[in-house]
Every structure is written in C-alpha cells, then in structure tokens.
Amino acid sequence: MVSVAFLAEESKAITAVPDDMVLINAGGFTRGVDNTKGENFSDEAPAKMIYISSYYLDKYEVSNAKYTEFIIATDHPAPAYWDHRKLNQPNQPVTGVNWFDANTYCHWANKRLPSEAEWEKAARGPAGSIYPWGNKLEYSKANFAKGKSGQKYITDSVDAHDDGVSYYGVYNMAGNVFEWVQDWYSSNYYSTDETRNPIGPKSHGGNNIELINAKNEPDLTKKVIRGGSWFAPAQSITTTHRFWNNPINNSYGVGLGFRCAQSLANDLEAEARSFYMKALIYVGDEKYKKAFLSINNALIGSPKNKEYKAFKVLIEKQLDK
Incomplete structure (x- = not known):
C-alpha cells in the first residue's frame, strides 16, 4: 500500500453565489493537528482527512445592521450590549448573542449555523494553513490581544483586515469575535471515524456518541465556538483552535458573535x-x-x-x- 501525503482537492461548481457569501467547493481538507505541543491543544488532535460537500458561508460576521433587520422583522429581543456605544456601530459584528439567538437569526435568513468542520475548512483552505492568511502570525492581519501598544481593545468592522482573509475570501476568521457553530463540544470528538460531512456528537438527551471524559465537563453540554476574539491571545486565533461556551448564556458577550452557512442541493x-x-x-x-x-x-x-x-x-x- 502506498502512503501519499494528503493534498486537498475540490470539485469546482458553477453556480450563482448569494450576496455577501462565498462558495466553498466540495472536497477534502485536513481537520485538526497531530502535534499538540506549543500553541495547540489535545482536543485539536488527531489530524484527519475530512470530506465536505459544497456549501456557502457568509463572507462577513453578522453585523449590527443585519441583526437590526432581524429584530425589526421578528420582534426578537435585542442582545446584551446592544446600546453600548463602542459596540453598536452598524458595521461592527453583533455581540451579546447566545447560541439560540444565532441559530434563530440564521434560520430567519434561510441559512443555518456552519458545522465545526465547515468552519475549519473555510478558515484553513486546501493547504491547511495555521492562520487564515498563511502559516506566519502577522499582527496587522487580525484583531486579537497582541499585548502591544496601539491595540484597539474593541471589535473592528466586519469587513476589516482584507489582507487577512482566508483562502476562500472569508473575513475575520481569526480574532474580532469568537463565532458560534452548530456542533456540541466534545474534547475527543476528533478521534471518531466520522469523515464525511461530520456534524459533531449529539447532546445529552439524544442518542449520544459516548465521548464523555472523566470529568464529564464540558463535553456534550456546551456548543463549540471558533476563531478567537479581540481579547483572545494568539494561541486562540489559529484555524484549529477549539473552544466552547454554554449555549444558553453568553459569558464571552463582548467577544462572541457568529456567521451563517447555507447548504447547496448537493448530489x-x-x-x-x-x-x-x-x-x-x-x-x-x-x-x-x-x-x-x-x-x-x-x-x-x-x-x-x-x-x-x-x-x-x-x-x-x-x-x-
């Protein structure tokens, strides 16, 4: 048997892309890492080839302006920090939303939250980059806790850092705000053999994939968040970094938002x-x-x-x- 290093390849599709979304073509990508020393953590391992069908992803994090349209149309309650003068500009990402708020917005927009695997593919690209823009940490390309003078210490507009976009042209997948995804969190989910359009483990109350660790927390009780935020350190803005939050509340309020995905009629x-x-x-x-x-x-x-x-x-x- 021949061992061949994985190189991502995609099936090109010709289709009309919705406004402010990008098309992520079907194909494989390397999810996770094998080396969990240094900046990486054990829940990012092992590296594995994952196949994802074609889908659309929002080019930008959902903005206050977009979320305002949702509130007006549905009478949905405004999130925390809605009136905060440093966070409520129209083109800043909406913050203070819990997982259910984000999920409801996406369905209202005829979209859905991306799976964790979809999010990571859009961030890493076919080359499996450490950061959306490449393999070198560059302070000017993302809004995160740099520990340097001149740091903004607040969210940037959703279209900021156009030199730090991912291979697919997606903005702010490193820093600015953590982003809710669809999946429940399990620290060792990557060790399962799901390799085609994985959607994560089921929560308690369902037919669980038994991945509960010895401490029984936070596995299968929290939702995954990805990408780091304006107050997160450099190790949190890599394309493989995984974190979690309680879906009911928003303990990372000023640094937690989301973007939406949309399925294609895949065959x-x-x-x-x-x-x-x-x-x-x-x-x-x-x-x-x-x-x-x-x-x-x-x-x-x-x-x-x-x-x-x-x-x-x-x-x-x-x-x-």
Whole structure:
C-alpha cells in the first residue's frame, strides 16, 4: 500500500453565489493537528482527512445592521450590549448573542449555523494553513490581544483586515469575535471515524456518541465556538483552535458573535463522479499522485462503488512501481 501525503482537492461548481457569501467547493481538507505541543491543544488532535460537500458561508460576521433587520422583522429581543456605544456601530459584528439567538437569526435568513468542520475548512483552505492568511502570525492581519501598544481593545468592522482573509475570501476568521457553530463540544470528538460531512456528537438527551471524559465537563453540554476574539491571545486565533461556551448564556458577550452557512442541493454521487472523472484524466496524463487523491475523494462520496475501488487499486499499482 502506498502512503501519499494528503493534498486537498475540490470539485469546482458553477453556480450563482448569494450576496455577501462565498462558495466553498466540495472536497477534502485536513481537520485538526497531530502535534499538540506549543500553541495547540489535545482536543485539536488527531489530524484527519475530512470530506465536505459544497456549501456557502457568509463572507462577513453578522453585523449590527443585519441583526437590526432581524429584530425589526421578528420582534426578537435585542442582545446584551446592544446600546453600548463602542459596540453598536452598524458595521461592527453583533455581540451579546447566545447560541439560540444565532441559530434563530440564521434560520430567519434561510441559512443555518456552519458545522465545526465547515468552519475549519473555510478558515484553513486546501493547504491547511495555521492562520487564515498563511502559516506566519502577522499582527496587522487580525484583531486579537497582541499585548502591544496601539491595540484597539474593541471589535473592528466586519469587513476589516482584507489582507487577512482566508483562502476562500472569508473575513475575520481569526480574532474580532469568537463565532458560534452548530456542533456540541466534545474534547475527543476528533478521534471518531466520522469523515464525511461530520456534524459533531449529539447532546445529552439524544442518542449520544459516548465521548464523555472523566470529568464529564464540558463535553456534550456546551456548543463549540471558533476563531478567537479581540481579547483572545494568539494561541486562540489559529484555524484549529477549539473552544466552547454554554449555549444558553453568553459569558464571552463582548467577544462572541457568529456567521451563517447555507447548504447547496448537493448530489453526493454526482460529486463523486466528478472526482472519478478527474482521476481518469490524471491517469491519462500519468499524474498518479493527483489521481490517487481524486479517487480517494470519489470513494468518500461513494464508498461502496466497485468501479471506483477497482480504479484505486490500478492507481496504487502505478504508484508502487
């Protein structure tokens, strides 16, 4: 068997992207890290190839202006800090929202909260970057607790730091505000074998994936938050850093917001077929490593397809030569 380092590959889709959203094409990416020394923590391990179907993600964190439209339309209660003069400018991210507020807004907008895996893919990009913009910490590219003179100590506008966008063009995925995602938190969820469109473990009260640690906290009682905030240290703004908060309250109020995602009408078999066709082209060009990556993605989308399995064996034989 040949071991080939994972390189993300995506199935390109031609579709009209909704306003202020970006399209994240279907394909694999490396979630998590293996080295949990230094800036990384044990709940970020192990690194694993994850397949995500195509989806849309908000280019910006939800702003006060957008949230105002929601409040007016639904009579939803205003969040904490709504009248705070340093936090209530129209283009600043809404803060003071709990998970249920964020979830309700996204559904009102005909969207949803992103899964943790979707969030991480949008932040890391196909190269698996440490930060949205690359692998080097650059203080000017994010709003976080730099411990330096001149730090703003408040949220930036949602379209700030255009030099720090992710590979997909998503803003402020490092710093500014932590962001709610869909998943319940489990410290060792990454050790499970879910590799296709994972949506996290179920909470208490459901059919739990038994991932409770010895202390029984905070696993499966808290929701995941990602990205760090304006008051978070550098180790919290990496693309793999995981944190959690009680979904009912907002203990990180002035530094916790969200953005929304939207599903496409995906056809997994069609996506898998697209990867298979790419593998055929790569074999014709004798690019066997790329063919191997493509056929692996095809099998993630259609794991029981005998044609794809047989073609993978042929590619492996070429790589073994």
